Amino acid sequence: MLLQSLLRLSLRFSVGGMLLYSSAALAIQVCELNQQPVDQNNGSSTAGKTGIMRCKEKESGVLMREQELRNGKFVGLVRFYKDGKLATEYMENEKGNHDGIAREFAPNGQVLREDIYVNGQQTGISKSFHQNGKLRRATFYGDDTREQAYAEFNESGLLRALRCADKPVLSPVVNDATLCGFSKSPSRLEFFNEKAELRARGTYEAGKRMRFESMGDDGKTAQLEENTADRRTEQFFSREGVKRREIVSKLGGKTPVKERQQEFSDSGTLVSDKQWVDGDLRMEKVFYLNGQLRTVSEYTTSGKQRSVGIKSYYDSGTLASEETYLRAGGYQQQATGTHKSYNQQGKLVAETSYDERGRLKHERGWDEAGKLVRDDEVFEDGSRKAYAK
Template sequence: MTTLLPLPFFLGASAARAAQVCELNGQSVSPSNGSTTAGKTGLMRCKDTASGEIQREQQVQNGVFMGLVRFYEKGKLAREHSLNAKGNIQGRAREFSPTGQVLREAVYDDGQERGLVRSFYPGGQLRRATFYTGTGKDRAFVEFTERGQMAMLRCGETPVLAPVADDARLCGFVGGSSQVELFDARGTLRSRVSYASGKRVRSQEFYDNGKPSTLDETAGNRRTERSFSSEGIKRRETEWLLVERTAVRQREQEFSEKGVLVRDQRWTPAGDPIRDDSFHLNGQPRSRSVYSGAGSARMVEVTEFYDSGQRAASGRYLAPGRGRQVPVGTHQRFDEKGTLIAESSFDAQGRVTRERAWNESGELQRDDEVFEDGSRKAFTQ
């Protein structure tokens, strides 16, 4: 089975097939016509028909394209690699700039990248090093800016990036947890990351002004995420419970532009909501939702408040899941003095069956029976 070449080589091969003439041992051949190369051995050379510039060199062994392959652009070597008998890349493969500087270097095993794959800036500085296990998946990598500062890092299960990076130390495999600083192309600090035994335990991102934008910390089976405004004020904090390969949200708090708590939500270890509180900017409660029960019988008691702290409304809902809520029982509304002013009764299907209203003196103004079609009449005992 022939493995597709990595994108850079594949594109180069496509470009090399455009309008060219090829020869092998002084004889005209066509790479797309196997009969012209059958049984032959040597180095096939292909040139552009218009300019005469060499575009491709490829070894042929007894009619099989096997061995060294080189692609040229405007007469300059651009890519080179070797093919095995199955047509897959084997051994070292490189890409070059027009000045001859190596831009990418990798080692292949039967078409799969293996070990450290390096890419470079045109000036020769290391740009990225990625470690491949031979399964086609990268295991760890490190990236650098053109200034030579580290820009990105992902650790593996064991140190694998030496000698281009000391990931034994950077990833916290030796000497305790690490602290790594990452920069952008301008030399601005973008994040600080800490690792312990290859696992990220803390990361902090920064705005252009140096203020923190996010903070992510892990301790044991708990993970905490925080986000901040560009002024450094905390706007959100989320706590997660780490369970096997997933994370279950346990608590989430939201804050105003001035850092005042405006919402506080909590969940069970299974991910079911327990409580949801919101607040006015003056610190008084805005609403409170308290959950109880389980499954189809799960309920939530909701209470709303004026900014004075006085209760404004209350009622119960069936909350069987997926955010669905069905009003049940009696729901009440109050004025700012705490006087009952309205009341609605609901059946088990969430349909309103009775509505009552009082004036501020507590005198009953309306008492209606409500029917399924929305019509109503004065309630009678």
């Protein structure tokens, strides 16, 4: 029972705790309670007893574990040691769950992590520290055990990352009231990496990130995000500083809903433009590098039927073709209606018609002078009936 209980506790605590318990389990231990030897594999030796059970490695006598008993039950303080130095400690309740403060330590005694548990659920402010003792990260967990806010710092104490809640929750560990802009004016922050190099700038107001700019190794803008009350605009840049993508999303729901996405070439010219309405793709435009429109795809939905009409253009801007397809899901689509092709002078040169099952049923063609040169009915087996020659 004791070994099973310890294994269950170490799995819940941390990877560090698991490694410590693994080492402790492999070593032969001798335990004592109130200066009397007890057998950790025999529950009857601890039945009804109260105190701190201490277990040492048999050969070296080095302390490996301490665990509190109350009337024969393992309730209260639990400590694990590595090479005789305290590595982890926590409290457990009668259900065997973490309950209270849990800590991890460096060999020099420095606290590396401190968490708060209520019946096995992490809550409140969790803290982790660098080896030099400075705060690495403070995280706030709500009553639903979800992470709601955090602030990260490098070894020099400079801010690395920040997530704000809808109100200040990290105090007194971190002054997120100021960092997150809950005062009268927005906060303007800078973010650094472990080498103390500037990597981002951000503006926060009432807990919301209004603007965020991240930089590459050369200090140039790599990504820029700007937020209003109901819209988010994200821009992505090349190493040369050229905007390559822009995404506009609608805010207000559980997750942002994409409304527009534009892609740009290496030189910064627009090459594609997609637009969504209520999460459904409605329009897609593709451009030549000379700026002329290449294709326009318009997506429509009528009941359960979804279709797309596509117009293609020559790089001169003249219409090249018109086609309509039924969308069967994903990238699958079925030709429908009448498809038309034009020459570079804008004259109709070919026309194909499809039935409701997407089968070719009629073809017509014209020469450059506009004379009809082909007019064929097409049957299911591929045979044709010519109406004009």
